[in-house]
Amino acid sequence: MRLAPNPNGPWHLGSARMPAVIGTYKELYDGWMLCRFDDTDPETKRPDLDAYDSILDSIEYLGFEPDEIVKASDRVETYYDYARNLIEKGGAYTCSCDGETFSELKNSAEACPHRSKDIDTVLAEFDAMVRGEYASGEMVLRVRTDIEHKNPALRDWVAFRMVDTPHPRSEAAEYRCWPMLDFQSGIDDHEFEITHIVRGIDLQDSAKRQAFVYEYFDWEYPEVVHWGHVQIDEYDISMSTSTIKALIESGELDGWDDPRAPTLASLRRRGIRGEAIVNAMVELGTSTSNVDLAMSAVYAHNRELVDGDADRLFFVRDGVEKTLIGGPDHAEPPVHPDHEERGSRDIPVGGRVLIEPDDVPPNGERVWLKGYGPVRHTRDAFEFTGEDIDIVRNESVDVVHWVPADENIPVRLRTMHGDEHGHAEPRITTYRTDDVVQFERIGFARIDSHEEDETVSYFTHP
RNA sequence: GCUCGCUUGGUGUAGCCCGGCCAAUCAUAUUGGCCUUUCGAGCCGAUGACAGGGGUUCAAAUCCCCUAGCGAGCACCA
Structure with a gap:
């Protein structure tokens, strides 16, 4: 199997499909996986030098490791060799028609005059192409298929x-004659x-x-499966490398890992596991149809992956402060309700608490x-009443989360729809970067960093 | 225009090749209940689909034809 990414930028969510599915098949059937960068267009699909590594990073994040990694731009001589071979077999010819002329001929199923050149001329002209003796657009090498197909x-x-x-x-900067995807990819799939x-x-x-090329060389074509495009819901931003790049350059996004961007870097920062x-x-x-x-x-x-490990914490957004009358001065909720053995959190209550505006009950309730x-x-x-938990079960009293008004930590929660600010219980400072917790x-949320004035966290999902 | 392909519930998927066991699977979603000091987890239930029309057949989601919708290629992009 092979992955054939075009290194023109960091990966978005849709790019993950290829390694996810191919990597899974590889593991399932104990196969072999190549990662081949198809970087044979220095102009319109100009490779981004950072993308090679960032793509390999993403593959690792998803949990896979290619057995071999190659760059098509390192293999240009190989493609030239096969091209000469193909020409000798009469399978290709050099053509100096401009695109429009050829297109018209092609659409009426007519051969262009160059199709009948003799092999030696074609070889000579191809070598001139390789030497860079033509400018862009002056000469191409065509595969002779069936002009009346x-x-x-x-x-x-x-x-x-x-x-x-x-x-x-720089290793490939001298080449001027570049193979098209169909040629390069076809040769490589056979070579590997x-x-x-x-x-x-x-x-x-x-x-x-x-x-047609495989037939000239008498090779057997691999099994091939085609799938449709993927669309992803919930994002306001289009899943297109160039769109995201433009938004970052204009400053509307903080970077490739901005939580609003549909990129793998963003999901990673939000604490979503590659798996x-x-x-x-x-x-x-x-399936060949398009999917959402x-x-x-x-x-x-x-x-399913993180719930068991995620410790529970209280985090209050836009807290409303209430004085607390009576009641104990500590609270000890469990670290994880399904894992008693992990102990409890000790929260100093102080005399005042913060709760979310929507959770404040009407007066008297x-x-x-x-x-x-x-x-x-x-x-x-808030006056402590000392009643039994039965009031929650039988009298539908709501259970809400809270934090001490005095001993708490300011927290910024970065979400797909913008930042939210609030306060969390002190224990939050004991978690490290990359820990995933659940704000009850x-x-x-994934803990990102502890700054001097606040803790920064990224919202993972509900 | 020429050529190729796709269409199962809100979403994804199984089934289609080799017609019957499909009053259509599983997951997610939504929703009701139980449990729970979370709107998390768990348990139980509900909702909801074969694009439309013809044909072949004892029998069609499955085979054939037509229509509609969607998509792709017809690049000196990948």
Whole structure:
């Protein structure tokens, strides 16, 4: 199997599908996986030098490791060799038609005059291409397929073209004659003995095009599966590398890991495990129709992975302060309700607490401060009533979360929809970067950093 | 326009190749209840789909045809 990313930027969520599914198949059938960077267009799909490593990082985050990593731009000589070989077999010819002219001929199933050149001329002209003696657009090498094929998409397609712009990788900067994807990929899949290919429906015709080359060389084409596009709900921002890049450059996003961006870096920072993404992607299957990935599916998988380990904490957004009259001066809610052995949290209550505005009961009504006890809202204070927990069960008194008004830690919670500010119980400072906790009644969050004036956390999901 | 492909509940998926065991699977979602000092977890229940129309057949989600909708390729992009 192989992954064939185009290194033109950090990965978004949709990019995860390829490694998720291919990596899973590899593990399932004890296969072999190549990561091949298809970076053969220095101009329109100009490679981003940082993307090579960032993509490998993302693959690791998802939990996979390629058995071999190559860059197509290191293999240009190999493609030249195969091209010469193909020319000698009469399978390709150099063509100096401009794109429009050829397109018209092709659409009327007519051969262009260059199609009948003799092999020696073609070889000589191809070598001139390799030496960079033509400018962009002046000469291409075409594969001789079937100019009358009923599908115009398959007629004599371009295998090599001239590109004036140097490749950003210095190792490849001297090449001017570059292979097109269908040629390069077709050669490499055979060279690396790839047995199974999974790719998008946009490449539906690739196998049919490459089949002509395979036939000239008498190779067997790998099994191929095409899948549709993935759309993802819940995001306001489009899942397009160029769109995200533009928003970052204009300052609307903080970076590739901004929680509002549909990128893998963002999900990682939110504390979502790669495995959850993989599970959700694998569930999508490989159907050729377009599919919608619901973020709730990713969340459901992640919740399953993190719930057991996530310690519970209180975090109050936009806290309303209430004086507490009577009652104990400590609260000891459990660290995790399903794991008594992890002990309890010791929260110093002080004389005042903060609770969320929506949780303040009407005057005269009661509320149960979770892990502490029952209080009644009287005038501007909470009066401890000392009643039994049965009032929660039988009299539908609400249970709410709270923090001490004095001993607490300011916390910023970064979410997909913007930042929220509030206060958490002191214990939050004992967690380290990357720990995932659950803010009770709010949701899971990843601890990002402890700054001087506040703790920064990222909202994972409910 | 030419060519190729797809269409099962809100979402994803199984089944389709080799017609009957499909009054259609599982997950998620929504929702009701139980439990619970969380709107988390767990348990029980409910909701909800074969794009439409013809045909073949004793029998069609499954095979054939037509229509509609969606998508892709027809690039010197990947």
